[in-house]
Amino acid sequence: xxxxxxxxxxxxxxxxxxxxxxxxxxxxxxxxxxxxxxxxxxxxxxxxxxxxxxxxxxxxxxxxxxxxxxxxxxxxxxxxxxxxxxxxxxxxxxxxxxxxxxxxxxxxxxxxxxxxxxxxxxxxxxxxxxxxxxxxxxxxxxxxxxxxxxxxxxxxxxxxxxxxxxxxxxxxxxxxxxxxxxxxxxxxxxxxxxxxxxxxxxxxxxxxxxxxxxxxxxxxxxxxxxxxxxxxxxxxxxxxxxxxxxxxxxxxxxx
Amino acid sequence: xxxxxxxxxxxxxxxxxxxxxxxxxxxxxxxxxxxxxxxxxxxxxxxxxxxxxxxxxxxxxxxxxxxxxxxxxxxxxxxxxxxxxxxxxxxxxxxxxxxxxxxxxxxxxxxxxxxxxxxxxxxxxxxxxxxxxxxxxxxxxxxxxxxxxxxxxxxxxxxxxxxxxxxxxxxxxxxxxxxxxxxxxxxxxxxxxxxxxxxxxxxxxxxxxxxxxxxxxxxxxxxx
Numbered sequence: 001x002x003x004x005x006x007x008x009x010x011x012x013x014x015x016x017x018x019x020x021x022x023x024x025x026x027x028x029x030x031x032x033x034x035x036x037x038x039x040x041x042x043x044x045x046x047x048x049x050x051x052x053x054x055x056x057x058x059x060x061x062x063x064x065x066x067x068x069x070x071x072x073x074x075x076x077x078x079x080x081x082x083x084x085x086x087x088x089x090x091x092x093x094x095x096x097x098x099x100x101x102x103x104x105x106x107x108x109x110x111x112x113x114x115x116x117x118x119x120x121x122x123x124x125x126x127x128x129x130x131x132x133x134x135x136x137x138x139x140x141x142x143x144x145x146x147x148x149x150x151x152x153x154x155x156x157x158x159x160x161x162x163x164x165x166x167x168x169x170x171x172x173x174x175x176x177x178x179x180x181x182x183x184x185x186x187x188x189x190x191x192x193x194x195x196x197x198x199x200x201x202x203x204x205x206x207x208x209x210x211x212x213x214x215x216x217x218x219x220x221x222x223x224x225x226x227x228x229x230x231x232x233x234x235x236x237x238x239x240x241x242x243x244x245x246x247x248x249x250x251x252x253x254x255x
Numbered sequence: 256x257x258x259x260x261x262x263x264x265x266x267x268x269x270x271x272x273x274x275x276x277x278x279x280x281x282x283x284x285x286x287x288x289x290x291x292x293x294x295x296x297x298x299x300x301x302x303x304x305x306x307x308x309x310x311x312x313x314x315x316x317x318x319x320x321x322x323x324x325x326x327x328x329x330x331x332x333x334x335x336x337x338x339x340x341x342x343x344x345x346x347x348x349x350x351x352x353x354x355x356x357x358x359x360x361x362x363x364x365x366x367x368x369x370x371x372x373x374x375x376x377x378x379x380x381x382x383x384x385x386x387x388x389x390x391x392x393x394x395x396x397x398x399x400x401x402x403x404x405x406x407x408x409x410x411x412x413x414x415x416x417x418x419x420x421x422x423x424x425x426x427x428x429x430x431x432x433x434x435x436x437x438x439x440x441x442x443x444x445x446x447x448x449x450x451x452x453x454x455x456x457x458x459x460x461x462x463x464x465x466x467x468x469x470x471x472x473x474x475x476x477x478x479x
Contacts, residue, residue, distance in 0.1 A: 134418060
């Protein structure tokens with residue numbers, strides 16, 4: 001008998017969509033997008049770097065919004081969502097810094113450039129969010145952990161735009177940047193490729209987010225069931241059926 | 256709420272006056288860092304961007320000491336429970352702590368800025384005094400607003416002394432940018448054009464955002 005999965009409903013469809021869009025984006029980057037006249041093939045890293053940066057920043061902000069929801073409702077699931085969003089954004093952030101470095105080395109000749117406001121702001125934001133996990137896991141009480149982590153997520157979420165303004169004001173000489181041109185002047189083929197890549201990375205983020213939440217919820221449920229099993233004394237003659245743990249109705253926790 | 260905040264602030268200041276644990280330590284620390292910079296940079300006098308950077312980095316590092324100790328009395332004596340039992344708004348605790356930190360920072364700068372002018376600065380700071388005062392006060396407000404929030408966040412964690420600087424210094428980066436850039440033209444012998452209004456405006460924005468934000472969320476840190 002095939003049972004409906006308790007957790008992660010829709011995860012399969014989301015994964016398939018992610019795989020399809022990412023494959024399409026890869027094909028577009030490889031065969032369709034034109035070679036950049038100045039930078040050559042290295043410019044294609046743009047289709048990985050910029051979508052990842054945008055998705056990571058949106059993930060940080062989303063983590064802050066979910067944290068607001070957590071403080072308002074006091075529900076643990078919002079804390080979980082906020083935590084997973086920020087945690088994944090940090091992972092994406094590592095990718096952004098590495099791809100950004102590679103691109104900078106190839107096109108400007110340095111591994112790191114300080115007069116690129118977006119890159120510098122991203123580094124500062126990344127350093128700030130790196131403290132999220134140490135802060136979170138140095139608090140034992142789960143309820144307090146959720147509250148403190150939420151306060152941090154909100155403050156840091158507000159910090160992201162302010163920091164961008166500050167760094168942008170500080171950098172006088174501005175490099176010719178591809179990002180500022182995404183608005184209008186990007187050639188059609190590049191723009192289409194970029195948008196597909198952005199969609200693919202965003203879907204990847206959503207899939208990973210859902211996957212991690214699903215696994216966290218499932219393992220929590222497992223822990224609850226185990227605790228119940230241990231609490232139920234095994235009595236009666238040998239070979240008696242085990243207590244009916246498996247039929248315990250699972251608390252429906254939408255992921 | 257203002258009265259409650261005032262009472263907590265008076266209590267903090269009285270403890271500080273008797274024990275002298277925060278502000279003198281911050282001031283002494285800043286002098287030590289100036290000496291470190293003198294040897295680290297191998298320069299007898301500084302001016303311009305270098306001077307502004309050394310001054311502000313020193314002030315930010317010294318403020319970490321104050322932030323670390325902001326909730327010490329409450330934590331060690333278990334006094335926070337007493338404050339929470341009192342029928343007052345929890346925001347009063349935040350306002351009092353931010354005000355105390357602000358005063359410590361002012362005390363720090365009363366020592367550190369003249370000492371910097373004597374020890375390291377090439378050009379004099381006399382003529383630009385009003386502008387410097389405005390920059391210092393606006394920056395202090397932002398540092399105090401963020402510092403009190405971070406202190407409250409870290410007060411209950413195990414690795415408190417590690418969490419505070421790691422959390423605080425990235426949050427201070429916008430203040431550092433604005434304050435150092437605003438100070439820079441006033442620390443040169445031939446001051447050029449300055450964007451003072453831009454940086455003061457930015458610091459005012461930073462102060463407002465973080466003060467409001469901290470007032471909004473601080474309650475949740477004390478909810479037990």
